[in-house]
Amino acid sequence: MKLSHSPTSPFVRKVLVAAHETGLADRIELLDMTSSDAKTAIDQVNPLGKVPAMILDDGTTLMDSPLLCEYLDSLHGGRKLFPESGGARWSALRQQAIGDGVMDAAVARVGEARRPESERSPDFVEKQTAKIAHSLDLLEREAESLQSDPTIGRIAVGCALGYLDFRAPNEGWRTGRPKLAAWYEGFAARPSMAATTPPD
Ligand SMILES: N[C@@H](CCC(=O)N[C@@H](CS)C(=O)NCC(=O)O)C(=O)O
Structure with missing residues (x-):
């Protein structure tokens, strides 16, 4: 494929x-x-x-x-990233929605910064920044639910945080979010994350 x-x-x-x-x-x-x-x-x-x-x-x-x-x-017989049913499934899909949403907002912000200066909207950027901040605050409150084996939800959240480090390294998303930062430190060390780090 x-x-x-x-x-x-x-x-x-x-x-x-x-x-x-x-x-x-x-x-x-x-x-x-x-x-x-x-x-x-x-x-x-x-x-x-x-x-x-x-x-x-x-x-x-x-x-x-x-x-x-x-x-x-669906192509492998090992432990599934998408739990089949029940609370585990909804939790993983919910985390995926949040992680994907953070990525959507962060990508939109990068796109806005690439527009000619006279066409950029500070209000738009502020709204995307607020979506990211509110989502990370939620993840900090729910950081315990990120522990354990990788699921599609944890992968989405990990990639979202990695993207913030890549595109907004000075924004300081870790400040005030110690549990999320500690979880990400462990997740980012996984071979799957190390093998897919964005270029400098
Ligand atoms: N919901 C899509 C989002 C994909 C997405 O936004 N990709 C961006 C790059 S990070 C893109 O291709 N943007 C070009 C465009 O929107 O025209 C997914 O989960 O795959």
């Missing part, structure tokens, strides 16, 4: 971390979407024009990181 890839996308990283955690990374060929023809190429793989997307061996295309990760999880 092929994965449309950008080395700085936290959503691509999420899929790759899931692939490493499930022992499937070697089966994925990366399609570089950072070349000059990238926009056209991305649109061909995903009509939504976003990375990540996947082309399966039979030509089927899948898009959106939750779908890609759940597809990968």
Whole structure:
């Protein structure tokens, strides 16, 4: 299978971390979407024009990181990243929604900063920053639920925090959130996270 890839996308990283955690990374060929023809190429793989997307061996295309990760999880017989049912499932999906939401807000903020200065909206940036802060405060209150084996929720939260370190290293998300910071220190040391660190 092929994965449309950008080395700085936290959503691509999420899929790759899931692939490493499930022992499937070697089966994925990366399609570089950072070349000059990238926009056209991305649109061909995903009509939504976003990375990540996947082309399966039979030509089927899948898009959106939750779908890609759940597809990968269906391909192995080990411990599942998506718990099958009950409270564990809803907790993992809820954490995934929060992690993905933080990534959405952080990516939007980066996009806004790239617009011509006269077109940038400080109000928009403030709103995205508030979404990130409120979500991290919630995760700090619920940090105990992040402990234990990786799930899709913990992977999404880990990739979101990694993206904040990558794009906003001086923002200090750890300040006032010691439990979340301690959890992330352990999670970031996992081989799956080390193998997918964004470039400098
Ligand atoms: N919900 C999507 C979000 C993917 C996403 O926002 N990708 C960004 C890169 S980090 C992108 O391709 N943006 C281009 C665009 O929105 O046109 C997912 O989970 O895969």
